[in-house]
Amino acid sequence: MPPLLKFHAWKLCGLLLAANFGLLAYLSVGTLKALSEWNWTDIGGEGGSALLVLVWIGLLLKSRPAGQVTTLLFYGLACLFFSLWMDTLDEFVQLPTGIAWDKWLESGPMPVGFILMTLGIYHWHREQLAISAQMEKRERLFREHRLFDKVTPLGGADYLRLQLQQALQEAHSEQQPLSLVILDLDDFSRVNREYGHAEGDRVLQVVSQVVVLNLRRQDLLCRLAGDRFVVLLPNTGEQQARHLALELQAAVQHLAYKSHLHGERLQLSASVAVVMAQQDSPESLLQRLNLALARAKQPPFIKRA
Numbered sequence: 001m002p003p004l005l006k007f008h009a010w011k012l013c014g015l016l017l018a019a020n021f022g023l024l025a026y027l028s029v030g031t032l033k034a035l036s037e038w039n040w041t042d043i044g045g046e047g048g049s050a051l052l053v054l055v056w057i058g059l060l061l062k063s064r065p066a067g068q069v070t071t072l073l074f075y076g077l078a079c080l081f082f083s084l085w086m087d088t089l090d091e092f093v094q095l096p097t098g099i100a101w102d103k104w105l106e107s108g109p110m111p112v113g114f115i116l117m118t119l120g121i122y123h124w125h126r127e128q129l130a131i132s133a134q135m136e137k138r139e140r141l142f143r144e145h146r147l148f149d150k151v152t153p154l155g156g157a158d159y160l161r162l163q164l165q166q167a168l169q170e171a172h173s174e175q176q177p178l179s180l181v182i183l184d185l186d187d188f189s190r191v192n193r194e195y196g197h198a199e200g201d202r203v204l205q206v207v208s209q210v211v212v213l214n215l216r217r218q219d220l221l222c223r224l225a226g227d228r229f230v231v232l233l234p235n236t237g238e239q240q241a242r243h244l245a246l247e248l249q250a251a252v253q254h255l256a257y258k259s260h261l262h263g264e265r266l267q268l269s270a271s272v273a274v275v276m277a278q279q280d281s282p283e284s285l286l287q288r289l290n291l292a293l294a295r296a297k298q299p300p301f302i303k304r305a
Contacts, residue, residue, distance in 0.1 A: 011061065015078050022086050022105060030093040043091045050084035053077055065206075066256050069127065072120030079113030127213060134212045134221065149223045151201045152208040160222035160230055164282040167234055171277060178277040179241035180285065181231040182293045183211065183248055186269045188227035195259055195266075203266065206257055214251050215244075230289070238276040245272040271297045 057077045064070045086105045095102055135153065149156045155163070164180075171178035185207065192200040204227065211221055211229060220232040231248070233241050252270040259266055273292035277285055 011074055011078075012057075015057070015081065018078075018082055019085050022082065023089060025105070026086075026089050026093040026095065026102070029099060030095040033092055033094050037094075039091055043088065046084055046088040046091070050081055050088055053081040053084060057081065065258070069120050069124045072116050072123065076113045076115070076117030076120055079109035079116065083107065083110040083113065130213050130215075131209070133217045134215070152205050152223050154208055154229075155220070155222040157222070157224050160220075160224060160232070161282045161286075163220055163222070163232060164285065167232055168277060168280065168282065168285070171234070176235045177237045179233040179236045179238055180275050180277070180289050181233060181241055181245045181248065182224070182273050182289050183229045183231070183245070183252070184271045184293055184297070185227035185252070186271055191266060195261065199259060199261070202260065203257060203268070206255070207252060207268070210251050210255055211248055214248055224286075228293075230286075238274060241274045241276065245274050248272060 057074065060070065060073055060077065064073075083106060086102070090102070090106065148154070148159060167178055170176070185203075188200065188203075191203055204223070208221065208223070208229065211231070215221060215231065218234050222230050222232070224230045231244075233244065236244075249270050249272045252268050255268055257266050257268060258264065271293060273289065273296040275285065275289045275292050280288070
């Protein structure tokens with residue numbers, strides 16, 4: 001079983017239990033119909049639809065990590081499957097005429113499923129808009145591919161310096177604040193050492209996506225070097241930048257990343273630092289930013305008794 005499906009196995013088990021519960025509920029009060037009473041058109045339409053929804057669920061869980069969007073889409077599809085499954089059982093089991101709860105099992109989950117799927121698609125749409133907005137910045141210099149990182153879909157250090165030079169000029173001419181946030185993954189070498197560089201590259205890719213989803217449209221994320229990322233924050237003061245830095249730090253810490261080999265969670269954390277531009281050149285500003293990060297990564301001083 002693929003790693004993502006292993007991680008979502010409890011969802012599939014819950015869906016299987018619900019389907020068996022419906023089957024046992026029908027069998028406990030009804031009787032099996034004779035073969036001559038089966039309506040093959042309804043069986044093919046309802047049963048085939050249930051099977052297709054089950055395939056959709058498998059593709060969803062195989063291709064997406066855990067999260068709000070995946071959960072909403074799964075439960076929406078699960079409700080649709082359960083409704084179609086119960087409708088299919090009607091073709092094989094004859095229930096007494098006085099029973100009405102079967103109609104609720106057949107029809108009730110359907111609108112709930114559509115509501116959950118609508119919410120899931122809405123949040124998925126917002127994710128795509130955030131990613132697309134970040135990708136628009138990359139397309140400006142697409143032909144200058146050497147400026148972009150080869151591992152993540154981000155600008156590299158040279159691209160950052162180019163954009164920083166323009167941002168400093170605009171901030172000076174418009175008298176607007178400009179801040180930088182640097183984010184450095186803690187003990188990232190352990191991931192490469194214990195899981196291999198391919199897994200480390202996947203971690204960098206996922207972290208970059210998580211950070212992008214927590215930025216504003218005007219912000220720019222670049223990979224400075226190794227496991228170090230820099231966010232360019234136009235029209236942003238130092239206090240607001242510190243607040244955003246803490247949000248990014250928390251987003252990395254709560255990231256439920258699963259390794260591709262065994263599916264175990266890799267506990268990630270990051271150190272962050274913030275500086276606000278003064279009368280700086282791009283190099284001096286980046287130098288101040290690296291010094292701020294070095295101070296942030298120093299262990300706290302413990303006073304002896």
